[in-house]
Amino acid sequence: MQLLEVKNLEVSFALRQGDLVALNDISFSLGKKERLGVVGESGAGKSVTGFAVINLISKPGKITNGEILFEGKRLDTLSEKEMRTIRGNRISMIFQDPMMTLNPVLTIGTQMVETLQAHRKISQKEAEAVAVKKLERVHIPSPARRLSQYPHEFSGGMRQRIIIAIALLTDPSIIIADEPTTALDVTIQAEIMDLLQELCNSEDMGLMLITHDLGVVAEVTERVLVMYAGKIIETAKTSDLVSNPLHPYTRGLMNALPGHGTCDTANRLQQIPGTMPNLTEIAPGCSFHPRCEHCQDICSSEVPQLRKISGNDSRFVSCHFAEEGWQNG
Amino acid sequence: MFAFIVRRIIQATVVMLVIGFIGFSVKHQLGDPVRDLVGISVSVEEREALREQLGLNDSFFEQYGRFVSNAVRGDLGYSYFFKKPALDVILSKAPATIELVFVSSMLILLLSVPMGLYSAIYPKRFFSRLAMGVSIVGVSIPVFLTAIVLIYVFAVQLHWLPSYGRGDTVNILGWESGLFTIDGLRHLVLPSIALSSIMLPLFIRLIRAEMMEVLETEYIKYAWAKGLTRKRVWLVHAFKNTLLPVITVGGVQLGILIAFTILTETVFQWQGMGFMFLEAVERSDTALLVAYLVVVGALFVVVNTVVDIVYGLVNPTVTIASR
Ligand SMILES: Nc1ncnc2c1ncn2[C@@H]1O[C@H](COP(=O)(O)OP(=O)(O)OP(=O)(O)O)[C@@H](O)[C@H]1O
Ligand SMILES: [Mg+2]
Numbered sequence: 001m002q003l004l005e006v007k008n009l010e011v012s013f014a015l016r017q018g019d020l021v022a023l024n025d026i027s028f029s030l031g032k033k034e035r036l037g038v039v040g041e042s043g044a045g046k047s048v049t050g051f052a053v054i055n056l057i058s059k060p061g062k063i064t065n066g067e068i069l070f071e072g073k074r075l076d077t078l079s080e081k082e083m084r085t086i087r088g089n090r091i092s093m094i095f096q097d098p099m100m101t102l103n104p105v106l107t108i109g110t111q112m113v114e115t116l117q118a119h120r121k122i123s124q125k126e127a128e129a130v131a132v133k134k135l136e137r138v139h140i141p142s143p144a145r146r147l148s149q150y151p152h153e154f155s156g157g158m159r160q161r162i163i164i165a166i167a168l169l170t171d172p173s174i175i176i177a178d179e180p181t182t183a184l185d186v187t188i189q190a191e192i193m194d195l196l197q198e199l200c201n202s203e204d205m206g207l208m209l210i211t212h213d214l215g216v217v218a219e220v221t222e223r224v225l226v227m228y229a230g231k232i233i234e235t236a237k238t239s240d241l242v243s244n245p246l247h248p249y250t251r252g253l254m255n256a257l258p259g260h261g262t263c264d265t266a267n268r269l270q271q272i273p274g275t276m277p278n279l280t281e282i283a284p285g286c287s288f289h290p291r292c293e294h295c296q297d298i299c300s301s302e303v304p305q306l307r308k309i310s311g312n313d314s315r316f317v318s319c320h321f322a323e324e325g326w327q328n329g
Numbered sequence: 330m331f332a333f334i335v336r337r338i339i340q341a342t343v344v345m346l347v348i349g350f351i352g353f354s355v356k357h358q359l360g361d362p363v364r365d366l367v368g369i370s371v372s373v374e375e376r377e378a379l380r381e382q383l384g385l386n387d388s389f390f391e392q393y394g395r396f397v398s399n400a401v402r403g404d405l406g407y408s409y410f411f412k413k414p415a416l417d418v419i420l421s422k423a424p425a426t427i428e429l430v431f432v433s434s435m436l437i438l439l440l441s442v443p444m445g446l447y448s449a450i451y452p453k454r455f456f457s458r459l460a461m462g463v464s465i466v467g468v469s470i471p472v473f474l475t476a477i478v479l480i481y482v483f484a485v486q487l488h489w490l491p492s493y494g495r496g497d498t499v500n501i502l503g504w505e506s507g508l509f510t511i512d513g514l515r516h517l518v519l520p521s522i523a524l525s526s527i528m529l530p531l532f533i534r535l536i537r538a539e540m541m542e543v544l545e546t547e548y549i550k551y552a553w554a555k556g557l558t559r560k561r562v563w564l565v566h567a568f569k570n571t572l573l574p575v576i577t578v579g580g581v582q583l584g585i586l587i588a589f590t591i592l593t594e595t596v597f598q599w600q601g602m603g604f605m606f607l608e609a610v611e612r613s614d615t616a617l618l619v620a621y622l623v624v625v626g627a628l629f630v631v632v633n634t635v636v637d638i639v640y641g642l643v644n645p646t647v648t649i650a651s652r
Contacts (some may be wrong), residue, residue, distance in 0.1 A: 056553055088556030095554075100547035105569045105645055114565075115555045150645040166555070 001074050003173055003206050004053065006031040010065035011045075011052050020279050022048045022061065024230045027306075030174065035200055036236065037217035039253070040227035041276045046210045049119035049227070050176045052076075053208075056086045070175075089119040092167035094177040095231065098159035098184070102151035109147030112166055121169050134165040138195060168203065175200075176208045177280040181216075193220060212254050218242045223314070226250050229276055229287040232306060236315040246309065246317045248292050286320070294321065337637075341630045342382070345535050352619035353396045356406070357389065359615055405623060406616030410609075415620035419602060423624065424505045425495055426590050426601035432508075432517055433525040434583050437532050440525075445536025446571075449544065450563060461537075464530030472589060476523040477598040477599035483519060493598035520597040527589055528582050535578055539571045546570075572643050580636030584629045 017225040023045050030036050051057050053068060055076060066073040075086065087093075095101040103111060112131035115121050122130075128147060135143030138161040151159060167175050175215060177196065181189035197220050200207045209221055217224050217238060224241050226234040226249065234247040244253045250326045252272035274291040277283065282288055289299040298320050306318040384395065399405070405416045406630055440519075448457035484492035496516035498505045507513030543549060546566055552566045591603035598604065602621060609617040 054554060056550070058550070083559065084556045087554055093551075093554040095547060095551055097547065101551045103548045103552065103566050103570070105573075105643065106566070107645075114557060114561065118555065118561070119558050142417070230575050 002029040002069075003032050003034070003071060004208075005069040006049075006053070007069070008066040009049075009052060009063065009068065009285070010109065011048055011057060011061055012064045014060040014062065015115060015281070019064075021064075022230050022289065023052065026066070026091065026230075026232055028225055028232065030206045031201070032173075033206055034223065035221045037221035037224040038208065038210045038227060039212065039214055039217055039224060042212070043276055043279070044227040045228075045230045046227055047178050049209050050093065050178050051222050053174075053176060054091050054093065055083050055175060055195055056087070069140065079254065085119070086326055088115055088172075089170045090172050091174045092170070094160075094163055094167055094171040094175060094180045096179040096182055098156050101163055102159060104151055107148055108154075108162055112147070112169060115166055115169050125283075126189055130150055130169060131165070132260060134168045135162065137168060137199070138162070138165045140165070154156065156184050157191065160184060160188075160192050161195065164192075164199070168199065171203070172205060174206045174208065176210070178210045179212065180209075182212065196220065201234060214242075214256075226253070229282055231287065231318065232316075234317045235306075235320070236312075236317075244313075245290075246322045247319050286318075296320070334642075335520065337634055341634070344630055345623070345626060348622055349397055349400060350393065351563065352622040353393050355395075355622075356615045356619045357392065359613070372465065381406045382645045399625065405620040406610075408614050408617045408620075410612050410614045410617070415616040416624075418617060419624050420604070421505075422600065422602045422605045425507070425599060426587070426594065426603060428507060428626075429520055429524060429593070429599060429601060430481060430583075431588055432521040433528075433586060436521055436525040437529050437583075437598045441529055441536055442534035445533045446563065448533070449537045449540035452541070459534060461533055464533050467526060467530035470526070472523055472592050472595050476519070476593060479519045479523055480596070485492045490518050492519060495600055499555060505543055520593055520599055523596070525587065528537055528586060531582065532575075536571060536575055539574050540567060543567045544572045569643065573640065576636060576643065580633060580640075583636075584632050587628060587632075 006029065007027050008027040009023055010021065013020040013022055026045075026049060028036070038049060040046050045233065048057060052063055053070075053075070055063070055068075055078070057063070063076050067078070070086065070090070072204065075083070078086070091220075094115065102108070102187075109128060109131065112125040112134075113124060116127040116130055117124075120127075131147060132143045135146060140146055140161055142156065146162075151162075154162065164180075174198075180196065181192050181211045184192060193216055196207065196209075199205075209217070211217060221238050224236060224238045225232050226241075226247065228249055234241065234245070236246075236249045241250065249272070256272070272291055277287065277290070283300065284290070285298075285300040285302055286304050289295045302320070304318045304320045306316045307322070309317060309323060310314040384392065387395075403416055404414065404639060405419075407413070408415045408418050411418045444460050448454075448460050451457055480492040483490045492514075495505075495507045496508040496512035498507045498513055499509050500506075501509070507517060549562060549567055552562045557566070590599075590601060591606055593599065594601045594603035595607055602624070606618070606621045608614075609621065
């Protein structure tokens, strides 16, 4: 049994102009201790996917179809109260911008202790001891003294470490990290990524890493989902995907990667001509076809299915020519 | 903390000097202390001698200097109507006003916080829409209309509550208080409702607007993601952040409430400073007018200082020492 299984997930935002389908038939799974990357352009639906798992999609968004199974149990049908026992306890989240994530008027200690006390019967003293241990774990110097400090007394990198420490408090099974380094300096980005990787190796948790950065995905994850306009267009073992991307979009992403260094696809993606369509105006057929250099007639009329590539059980691509090879066509 | 106190004292001094200057200018232009002292049945020569003796022929600034140095010693002039020092008259009326403002402020806080929070959390519910609708109407109704309606309904028609005066008071260390007798409290009900009705809609809307903004922030979304209870997210995470702007704006508004006591006290014959002020205007009791200005100014300064301290306590990024 997989730790997390998402089946045919559909998320819509009920807007005034009508429903906007932000996620369309998303299926994936995450094994114990597995590290899964989710990449795609801004607006592809990466964050919505992450939040859907803990049923915390911002209004007016709703899961309109599909199932989410955590350790074999449905999450999407849980009551608010039951869901609370999962959030921040079994599944923790790390947000994008550490400057905005911590509550400015509460001390670090308060924000850590409350998390533990929300999920365990534990005294203030014991909770503080756990907090100190976790702060040590993320290399915060003199952690005991830090508990009484407020977020504004820390740098961005330190805050993201604290947020990671909060995520670790309850020894969760899954951490969902939504672009945990995008808002940080380049040098600090590497530190935080190293830390996350180190933690995943030593603690017993699965990681869902949402990012723009294919370089980071290549370095940190074992498997990867590539998203485009609310759909998964390619999923594979990271090594397979990096060595041989099959979808033209993934290829474009890869081509934008200089050598083996990391790079921010948000900027580099401009190397693929055009931009991702608004979710309300997705073209018929393959949603990528207006930007695809190998576009054929069928691409603008028929929606390609996410199909298994023969000879590789973990590899799925949604492109009419994934196997025939559009390179030659 | 020390720097804060020093700065506050300097600010307060400047504010009080300005208020004093305005008060003195009014007195200088309008008042005739000689008439206040002796009436009109005294000869011109005698008056002139008296003017010279009182220093009324000195320059404006010499007189202002004397006014300030007297004021510092607690001498704000002499009320010719009450035949007492103006400050004594004011201070004997101050408890009535302060108690009225205090009870009204409490009413405003106790009602606006839950109503504001509720209508921010459940903006679509019937009660929220009702509160918003009523508060729009509420802002535009003048106080004395509210007061008169209250008196008509609860005093004249229903005979439930008294409509004028303070009722029984007890003297606690020289402070005439109406807060400790049933009769005193009954007398407080209508005036304090009337007075708080001015600010209540504004506070509800302010708290609601701030709370709605806070609920959209990342740190609130993060608080949900941590699996905290609603109570914890709303009342600790969101409310504490909502408080900051509310304290800043609210502090000023509570100060303004003092100004509205003039109307409220007059309608309810409430024997406070505001009621006395209007009487003093009718009697041209200039010393009393000036004393009123100075005392109310001092009250403003005190209220603002308390508000600043509370703000510093709630907001960790502002240490009081660094302000
Ligand atoms: N609160 C909302 N209201 C309406 N539509 C929304 C809302 N949040 C997300 N969406 C829609 O869902 C789509 C996916 O958003 P999402 O935040 O998942 O993108 P993302 O892939 O995380 O992008 P980014 O890299 O910018 O974080 C957006 O294009 C938007 O149309
Ligand atoms: Mg995102």
